[in-house]
Amino acid sequence: MISSKLLLPLALLLASFTAADKPAYRLFTGAGRPVRYAKMLKELVKADVVLFGEQHNDAMAHWLELQVARDLAQLRQGQLVLGLEMFERDVQPLVEQYNVGELDEKEFEAQSRPWPNYPTDYKPLLQLARQQKLRVVGTNVPRRFASLVAKGSLTALDTLTANEKAWLAPLPITVDFDLPGYQNMRKMFGSDAAHASAVQNIIQAQALKDATMAYFIRQSRQPGQLLLHFNGSYHSDNHDGIVWYLRQAEPQLRIMTISTVSQEQLKELDKENRQKADYVLVVPEDMTKTY
Template sequence: MKKTASLFCLCILLTITAMAQDKPAYKLFTKAGKDVKYSRMLDELQKADVVLFGEQHNDPIAHWLQLEIAKDLHKAHQQKFAIGAEMFETDVQLVLDEYLNGQIAENNFEQESRPWPNYKTDYKPVVRFAKDAGIPFVATNVPRRYAAIVASGGLTALDNLTPEAKTYIAPLPIVVEMDLPGYKNMLSMFGSNTHGNTKAQSIVQAQALKDATMAYVILNQVVKGNKVLHLNGSYHSDNYEGIGWYLKQKQPNLKVATITTVTQEDLEKLTDENKNKADFILVVPATMTKNY
């Protein structure tokens, strides 16, 4: 009996030691905070018309998982699949297509498409995968010059754009629901608790212009019959707002699945503040190395 008890204690000690030594790089949860396996999440993502993957731009785990999801969704949807990304602006679609189609060299593409500073480490693998697999890759973000004029003068500043320029943004007029919690938080961040601060309103309108334009480009792919994986900063899709809100305004029955990326000191349990941000929450250790 004593030997059995000693053996039992030893097993418990070894289990605790093994758990203490385990260092997972990430963990997945449902919005309610329940552990979920990648395979189960993938089953749900495959049912969606659009998957919005909200990332922290400097998180390597999110970028790796984006590539893995892209590969697996392509297996499921084959030629009815497209990838979109906030990281490219709509006015570089031509040079993006030329690269994907093998018409121009990679260095020319990287020089002329205005890639983000972390493109080579974080987004290049996904773009190359799309190129090799023949997957449409769409630039979804509004050209920054147009976001800048809205941030300075509000959405009415877009009325003076040429017809050609307007092809790079969502159709006007763009409705902004200032009472959405995310936009209200932005108003507060820029020193306004009301809608009376014109400068703060303009900054929020510039954010909404980005969200509306990304949704517009995504829907163009949906109309073509493609399922879409979209890569964007988490702020553009958290809490089912931003891009998701604009998607639902145009197509209320669209099946949209969302992922967000958060960091926590402890990966064992999803904190209350991170629940309900998205359908699936990717939790990365707070000590994870950042790309910049």
């Protein structure tokens, strides 16, 4: 039995819990202003390309991706295409066969090299695409080629066959090492002379991914369509990476970006997370992870 001396403090504590909001996420503009989902959607629907930058193991980001895809499909009425970093260009025929029902789930998962978190995080998107008859494109470079570059620079791609080069952005690929994302990679991996060449190769491998995703986003989108692309936030944060390559090739594209970040508090956007994207999805640091 609870002592009467504890009843008042307990009541006050319960009242504070009742009054306090426990949001699962918050949305902000890049400048840090709170924004409602409906307002964000109203802007996204006007774009040619939307890059939804996720943290790959964040459950809330994957849930919101599905909501955005479903709502944009309804608003764009057959003019929405889904693009995913998570599928590489050499398995695109399998993606297409699965998308139109020519390949069953078991065979698709056995052959397409899906990421380990595919069943919980990306399968719902592909199922939505089948239901809504939305085209799906895998945009990423085959990882074995990115590995080649990480070990031997972009010149290692010269040894590929013509058929293999068709799975990449057209060569040669220009790399702007001054982009914020690439500069940050140099800081993360170290910039001393002993490691300079190795770090340079790693950045080139990242650029190969960015350039290839940008190229196939453009190739997969017809005039009047909106391509909603899902990628790790780092590939589109700061409006560089994929965005830089898109703008180099097609400056008039209307591009909108979303970045996913974790914060201890959700009342305001932390300073270091501002201007990462047009919209920033903030989730609690203790949000459930999918792996």
